Amino acid sequence: GAVVSQHPSWVICKSGTSVKIECRSLDFQATTMFWYRQFPKQSLMLMATSNEGSKATYEQGVEKDKFLINHASLTLSTLTVTSAHPEDSSFYICSARDPVGTDTQYFGPGTRLTVL
Amino acid sequence: TQLLEQSPQFLSIQEGENLTVYCNSSSVFSSLQWYRQEPGEGPVLLVTVVTGGEVKKLKRLTFQFGDARKDSSLHITAAQPGDTGLYLCAENFGNEKLTFGTGTRLTIIP
Numbered sequence: 541g542a543v544v545s546q547h548p549s550w551v552i553c554k555s556g557t558s559v560k561i562e563c564r565s566l567d568f569q570a571t572t573m574f575w576y577r578q579f580p581k582q583s584l585m586l587m588a589t590s591n592e593g594s595k596a597t598y599e600q601g602v603e604k605d606k607f608l609i610n611h612a613s614l615t616l617s618t619l620t621v622t623s624a625h626p627e628d629s630s631f632y633i634c635s636a637r638d639p640v641g642t643d644t645q646y647f648g649p650g651t652r653l654t655v656l
Numbered sequence: 657t658q659l660l661e662q663s664p665q666f667l668s669i670q671e672g673e674n675l676t677v678y679c680n681s682s683s684v685f686s687s688l689q690w691y692r693q694e695p696g697e698g699p700v701l702l703v704t705v706v707t708g709g710e711v712k713k714l715k716r717l718t719f720q721f722g723d724a725r726k727d728s729s730l731h732i733t734a735a736q737p738g739d740t741g742l743y744l745c746a747e748n749f750g751n752e753k754l755t756f757g758t759g760t761r762l763t764i765i766p
Binding site: 544546572574581582583584585586589631633635637644645646647648649650652 | 697
């Protein structure tokens with residue numbers, strides 16, 4: 541099946557710094573990618589929809605200036621958490637939509653962010 | 657915004673037992689998906705159901721979509737430790753976005 545990778549798999553940073561997370565579709569071109577956040581023992585919450593070559597669409601309550609999304613190519617989307625705070629600590633998961641065939645979303649393995 | 661409630665929230669049973677988990681919506685689903693997520697990993701798609709009353713089987717897992725398309729169930733027969741994980745239902749609203757349910761955390765005790 542289709543593979544989506546994320547890098548890094550985990551990251552620890554100091555409060556006030558910025559962290560960039562990459563999401564790559566390895567064997568298909570994804571015109572649309574999605575970013576989710578999952579707090580411990582909770583479900584996934586959609587943060588934003590990332591469209592190649594255009595601005596991301598953010599869900600209500602998600603600060604676009606804090607969570608910068610760039611979808612520069614058909615296989616790469618990045619999420620940058622700016623001026624990170626401890627409350628941003630979470631599990632960030634991306635998914636990529638394969639528009640061919642069953643139009644399925646494939647999820648990455650996630651990135652664990654810990655802000656000290 | 658559609659609310660997807662899953663029950664039970666937590667379930668811990670012995671290996672070999674059967675179990676059923678549920679996903680209920682406040683309105684009609686367009687289509688529904690079930691995922692399993694293991695700790696530290698992304699969710700993996702198990703099945704998609706579209707038609708009211710539809711039943712799909714995946715080995716020991718049986719997925720049912722309610723006739724009115726407002727609820728769904730996942731039944732596992734003879735549970736095994738490898739079934740342990742977070743089970744999530746999700747709706748695709750047709751605009752590509754997925755809304756996930758609250759999740760059922762399943763633990764199978766050897």
